[in-house]
Amino acid sequence: MHDFNWDPAQYAKFSDHRARPFKDLTSVIDAPSPKVVIDLGCGPGTMTRTLAERWPDAEVIGFDSSEDMVLAARRMQSDDPQAPKNLRFEHANATEWMPDHSVDVVVSNAMLQWIPQHRQLMSSWLKALKPGAWFGMQVPGNYAATSHAMISELARRPEYADASRGTYTRESIYTPLEYIETLIDAGLRPNVWETTYLQSLLGEEPVYAWVRGAALRPVLQGLAAADERDGTRLEEQYTREYREAMLRAYPPYEAPDGTTLTVFSMRRVFVVGQKVLDYQI
DSSP: OOOOOHHHHHTTTTTTHHHHHHHHHHHHHSSSSSSSEEEOOOOOTTHHHHHHHHTTTSSEOOOOOOOEHHHHHHHHHHHHHHHHHTTEEEEOOOOOEEEOTOOOEEEEEEEEHHHHHHHHHHHHHHHHHHOOOOEEEEOOOOTTHHHHHHHHHTTTTHHHHHHTTTOOOOOOOOHHHHHHHHHHTTTEEEEEEEEEEEEEEEESSHHHHHHHHTTTTTHHHHHHHHHHHOOOOOOHHHHHHHHHHHHHHHHHOOOTOOOOEEEEEEEEEEEEEEEOOOOOO
């Protein structure tokens, strides 16, 4: 899994757009009264909270590998007296986690793409689930879009190659059919689909702001480390080139109400299944 620091505030920008896939994902998890609900890669905990509100009798636990994200989630909960009491957040690496038979629902939102060969990890979780348990995850499949392809294209240039080496690899995404096969092999009834959201983003350079909150962070942190070590200004130079490329690739529109918006296409792959005893295709 990528080892880099997360900025909860930067990630929280465009929170409404980031929340929509989570809502679409969890809306098809038909668990009437689960006792233990797990959110893997919970981030700042905003969406994990909706699970605790939906299932007030469940113990809802959010796990994240980023200590900054876990601290932000705990702060969100402690600062709000209306926050659900059946909710807690823990620091944990998903690659080292395994469900036991107390778990009724596992959710993972936009996290597994950071783990190479996560299909094998996912399979081990699914096989460990008890019959009747639910699993749901979604991953962004935007690696072919200019917003993501340009990250690696720039990083391969000679001036950046050494400093950025190993910081950016294509997100680990499988085909919908491969995810279906993974669910079936582990004894789950599959519900798999993909959606492309045409997001109307407001603000200055919104595509850059969006990608900086996630996919761009490893490269920028690698360049920043080289700058600190060698006295260079690679991060500043790379950022300038990337921002210029995003403005060319995603030109803004002027809406009828006078606001400026940018259309950012985001493909997502959704994978949901319920563990069954005797499942036949």
